[in-house]
Amino acid sequence: MIAVLRDLFRYNGEFAIGCVIMAIILGIAAASFFSPYEPIDSYLVALDAPPSLEYVFGTNSRGQDIFWQLTFAIRNTLAFGFIVALISRILSLVIGLISGYVGGIVDRILMSINDTFIVIPLFPLLVLLYFVLRDDMTWFVLALVMAGLGWAYDARLIRSVMISLRTREFTNTSVFSGMSMPRIVTQEHLPYVLPIVFSTFMNNMNWSIGLEVTLAVLGFTDVDTPTIGGMIFWANQHSAMVSGVWWWYFFPTLFVTLTFIGLFLLAISMNEYIDPRSRLDRMGNS
Amino acid sequence: MTQISASAGHGNAHVLETSDLRAYYRMKYFGIDREVRAVDGISMHVRKHEIYGIAGESSCGKTTFIKAIAAAIRPPLEIVGGQVNYSFIDDDLYALSPARRTAIRWQHLSYILQGSMNVLNPVRRIHKTFEDFAFRHMHLPRAEFDQEVRRHLERLRLPAEILRSYPHELSGGMRQRVCIALATLCKPEFIIADEPTTALDVVVQKDVLAMIRETQHEFGSSMIFVTHDLTVHANIADRLGIMYAGRLVEEGRTADVFANPLHPYTAHLIASLPTIGDRHTRDGLHGTPPNLADPPKGCRFHPRCPLAMEICRHENPALTTLAEDHRVACFAASSDVLPIADGKPNQPEALEVER
Amino acid sequence: MTAPLLHLDGVSRLYKRGGLLGRQEFRAVDNVSFRLEGDEPQIFTIIGESGSGKTTLARMILNMVRPSAGTIFFKGRDLASIRGTGARRRFMKEVQPIFQNPFEAFNPLKRVDRYLFMTAKNFTEARSPAQVEAVADKALNNVGLTIAEVRGRFPHELSGGQLQRVAIARALIPGPSMLIADEPVSMVDASLRMSIVNLFRALRDDLKVSIIYITHDLATAYYVSDRIVIMRKGEIVESGAARLVLDNPQHPYSQLLKSAILSPDPNGRGVLTGDSAASQQARASPHPAALETEPQSY
């Protein structure tokens, strides 16, 4: 495993850059644990100070140090994306595997549910939920809702991979070698499915972070939990652009973009490594 | 390298010409370093309106050669030397930009992959697959397109109902014919077929081969046809090339090769054709196929060759024209056959740069 | 009288074809009956038109697909009565498959010895790694390989012929009394083809295994088989001793099949001989009544 990571780092430029970016982002997120301020406290420091040695990223009109604010925001945003991706991956994996391997009526039922989820217009639904739930729409509830909405597309992908695996001859060889069905799925088929899970993990994080930022900017989330979107929301509330406090926008935008790029690079480089085809190519007659 | 005809691209009768083509599987990722020389110096040409057959035992590099000429190279397969020239482009295929190459592949070539019947998209009905592949290229209105597809399936003895099936609902032979239909529907200039009839019964196979011949006549296409089944070659190929361990060992008009095989390997292949009414015990070729990661020095057939001589162990016989249109690479065939440099590309660096 | 090894009694399989609208049923296998006696192992060949239901038949005999009508008895036991893991295992111990494409028969991401060891663990007494390996080695010896040549190898590191032999060795591990081989030689060249059918012969003679050999290759069918059935459109059109049938086919389709064999003579002109118009007509003609009454037990 370590050797693999080392080789990836050495031979794969995307992976190296992605790692560096994500290391910086994670470092900043980790710094939040050493913050001298509580994230929701306001009017602690001078207002609207531009970036300087004292306040690296400047301060905002609510008297918060943007650097420390950002550490919390990144931490929450990443955790948000991670939780959404984790839950929705589990959902899509389980549903895709069952649907694809069992087939028949089970498949038809699961896939009609699945198709319903694919066609639901996400954004209006989330806004609607916000108006219904209001204060109950916490950060965690939003994560659950988005996970519940984000599995459908990839479940279909996993299902189609499973169907083609099921029709491959080696599946029959495994059956006639006396392997049980769970064993065949986990040992013979999962190696083909996991790469999809991994690479869609990153993509799903990107998707959920993007959606969360959008919702937050528009004020449709719990703005008291500092997230990157929330920071931009507050900047808007205080007309930061008009009053020339550009750094209030700039740093959250910069870091959310970096996060996108980092995750994206990791997704494609992991893809290349884990993809069964390229994996086959690499297995030499050693 | 020397005989590359400058005119390859301009109006002579060769549609395809390869010269000293070398394609190796090179694995040097993640600490492993290995080189499989699956295509090692093949020079041949395909004439206009010709069906060129390629035969040879399993894993002698037939598919690899085909990939190289079909611009279907992807790592770890690399072109390490030589050229591929088509009459419809005026440069070496591998001197073009990858984008151009892909465009050419779609526009002029039609490639039936080996085992493609097993890679039809399992969650798409057959008619969807036809639309994906051909609708855009055919420039026909929908109704006419559908009709054309049906007509084409008819020629391959497939009922139109199969269009509404999923691949797993068809028998192996039906899927294989679907693949042939996909590849021949757009009337391509150059068809490359890798073992397209392995799963067909003899009656259907005969009809399909007749269909292929017919289409090829009608549209004046040229074709490379790969199969290990020599009887199929006998019935469809105009000229035949025999491959052994990554090299062309004999080539000639099909009738000449069958009547007068000059290479011991070809002779063995032809002699071992099983026929009905024959219950004698027959054996396969003795010895094991050569390991292409470490091929035998000299003539690659020498460890299994009944005629092997001292020189065969050290020198590599050049593919030499011994009769009109009949080339062979064997020292025993004639004293005209001379050795050429063996193994590695002569100047690997130079070749690399050339590419 | 002991029960026959395999007995198919009026077996049919229906499939629906087409989309949700305009579905139509058709018979992939239609009222097929035959017996394979158990006392003398034999190679039983099924030949037929592409799409005539050979694979479907094989899958029914392997109990992977259930017949829509009719019964299949294996050693006197109705396959439909085989339920549950234990019973299935006992059945698989007796009947094992060999597939068409040796490159597809093993998971490309896994080592091939894995399947040998799995089979040995699940179907034999062997428990310790050493025992399991010994069992695998013994099976490999039957096909002219040794465990040393196979251990730790991935499928792409073996040649097609080696892989097909490993697949056969795996199928032999449980000590089956019957092998079902669906086009086992269609992907390999003539020389490998001969070594595989020779192997079948040896298995029949030395290990007393009966083999159901499905193929399109009439030459090897003639060469190895004891009995043959010829299928077309789901039905058996002709059956009998292999040599008799192939030397002197009676049914028009069998005759057509024989006449369609490509021959390398006259020295490969690269042109198809024989008119396909005549063959089309033969195929379009309805089944002759004389042969339709035939399928009793052969």
Ligand SMILES: Nc1ncnc2c1ncn2[C@@H]1O[C@H](COP(=O)(O)OP(=O)(O)OP(=O)(O)O)[C@@H](O)[C@H]1O
């Ligand atoms: N992706 C790959 N990586 C490494 N080696 C490969 C790869 N694909 C093929 N080879 C090797 O290259 C050689 C030639 O293979 P190729 O598929 O061209 O044979 P072939 O003549 O088409 O055989 P067949 O008749 O079985 O299809 C073989 O030794 C094979 O093991």
Ligand SMILES: Nc1ncnc2c1ncn2[C@@H]1O[C@H](COP(=O)(O)OP(=O)(O)OP(=O)(O)O)[C@@H](O)[C@H]1O
């Ligand atoms: N799961 C399925 N659903 C619907 N139709 C099927 C299914 N499986 C097979 N069929 C149909 O049953 C018929 C017989 O197919 P089968 O695969 O048994 O033929 P085969 O004799 O093995 O042919 P080949 O020689 O081409 O392999 C075909 O028409 C096929 O379309």
Ligand code: SF4
């Ligand atoms: S060159 Fe020598 S070894 Fe090679 S085929 Fe001819 S006689 Fe045999």
Ligand SMILES: [Mg+2]
């Ligand atoms: Mg090939």
Ligand SMILES: [Mg+2]
């Ligand atoms: Mg079949």
